[in-house]
Amino acid sequence: MKATARETFRVPSGPVDLSAIDTAGRPIGPKDKTDAARAMGELDARLDARQEALYAEGTAGGTRAVLLVLQGMDTSGKGGVISHVVGMVNPQGLHIASFKRPTPEELSHDFLWRIRKQVPTPGRIGVFDRSHYEDVLVARVDSLVEESVWQARYGQITAFEKELSEQGVTVLKCMLHISPQEQAERLGARLDDPQKRWKYNPGDIDSREKWPAYQEAYAAALERCDSDVAPWFVIPSDRKWYRNWAIAALLAETLDDLAPVFPAPDYDVEEERARLKASVV
Amino acid sequence: MKATARETFRVPSGPVDLSAIDTAGRPIGPKDKTDAARAMGELDARLDARQEALYAEGTAGGTRAVLLVLQGMDTSGKGGVISHVVGMVNPQGLHIASFKRPTPEELSHDFLWRIRKQVPTPGRIGVFDRSHYEDVLVARVDSLVEESVWQARYGQITAFEKELSEQGVTVLKCMLHISPQEQAERLGARLDDPQKRWKYNPGDIDSREKWPAYQEAYAAALERCDSDVAPWFVIPSDRKWYRNWAIAALLAETLDDLAPVFPAPDYDVEEERARLKASVV
Secondary structure, eight states: OOOOOHHHOOOOOOOOOOOOOSTTOOSSSSHHHHHHHHHHHHHHHHHHHHHHHHHHHHTTOOOOOOEEEEEEESSSSSHHHHHHHHGGGGGGGGHHHHHHOOOOHHTTOOHHHHTTSSSSOOOEEEEESSSSGGGGTTTHTOOOOOHHHHHHHHHHHHHHHHHHTTEEEEEEEEEEEOOOOOOOOOHHHHHHTTTTTGGOTHHHHHHHTTTHHHHHHHHHHHHHBBTTBOOOOEEEEHHHHHHHHHHHHHHHHHHHHOOOOOOOSSOOOOHHHHHHHHHOO | OOOOHHHHHHHOSOOGGGSOOTOOOOOOSSSSSHHHHHHHHHHHHHHHEEEEEEEHHHHHOOEEEEEEEEEEEETTSSSHHHHHTGGGGGGGGGGEEOOSSOOOHHHHHHHHHHHHHHHHTTTTTEESSSSSSGGGTTHTTTSOOHHHHHHHHHHHHHHHHHHHHHHTEEEEEEEEEEOOOHHHHHHHHHHHHHHGGGGOOOOHHHHTTTTHHHHHHHHHHHSSSSSSOEEEEEOOSSSHHHHHHHHHHHHHHHHHHHHHOOOOOOSHHHHHHHHHHHOOO
């Protein structure tokens, strides 16, 4: 029996060593771009059908939703996943939230305040482009808060995600894992192409220079906040087409497991057929 | 010179007679589904490129946005346009708002209160699935408010849309124009298919029975709220593929006219290249 994407990419339990996970790996699935394009066609149809049923379920009192959390170093492909994977499903059923540097108002609240406001409502697929994990990543690396504060957040995050799961939100968290060499190429490409320069930020180099500290912070987040109700996945992301395929496969498997069903009508079908027939316009 | 979609579908000035506009017309563009599929491929690429530039502009202090308002009788295809046309662009740059029956809180405010909260921010393409026009459509047909109240709304809407235009939002409003026969077929199809029954609502027949009153209310809205800064377009919508093509073409022309440009970097490219080179990880 073939391994699933959920099994393959799940962060190993126990101490996490990101350097042991190949950023260019292709452990399962397509071996090249052509294979991947074919596979994406099938995944597209599967995602569309499942998402429509989930949405329909949500209109009829269903409580289930999906939340895809995307994290990764600059250029790792969060935006690419939104465009190429999330973009495959009907935008009506999506809720995308991008978390940037917190505003003064956001900072005056608990770190989960702004996050809670963006949790997808029933029937939706929510996508977080960065997330509450920034509060144990940049906050830890740059000492934006005291250590006791960020240390407490791992438990707070786990409790929050458990609560989400209990209210019907299936959470899946993806770390887009790239090598520093790949990042250098992508940053270089952004500087070279006038149509990509807007994506570049001098701060990207500042973060890049803290690569080991970030990898350590990621490892801690993955280790301490992985759970069966809100699992962490590490996605080899040096190849964009493989990253996209892997996340599409994860999403499709997740929706398959949910197996949403189109709701039964809350009206009498025969009666409505008669009303329709009688309605002469 | 070929007529544009903006010229072709713009509501004629003066008194509006919807019965004079063919719901199955194909005045310009593709003549069949195959032609349309080819045309959509080209429009997709055009929309993608323009939308990315508009989004980029918005990240760099630009103030421009686009707002596509979708109105039409039940089954006219508002959801289909969102899935098939709006779904072509990167979801990160979209803001979709569906306006359902107002909540008690919404009703306690001015009718534009909930609308203003959903105006797209700079760089975005906003889509309204139903809109403030419901407040001069169902509100008028079902006498939900006194006549003096809905009569005043045409002017209020025109002023609001002028304000949007002045703040940088390009508004385009599409009425999806279908025949009552086509609606009967589509409602019947929803009743027949267990996967579509969730889209059917017994209230749809109640609205259908008020067809002439709705057409009259639409005509008044189109006549009184059409303006060069927020034009109304009437989209022949009996053929789904034609409707989709027409709106994609309108959107593409609108974005072409805006001609958004990728912003110049606010950093020194050479300096950043040097920093990138020096950053050994």
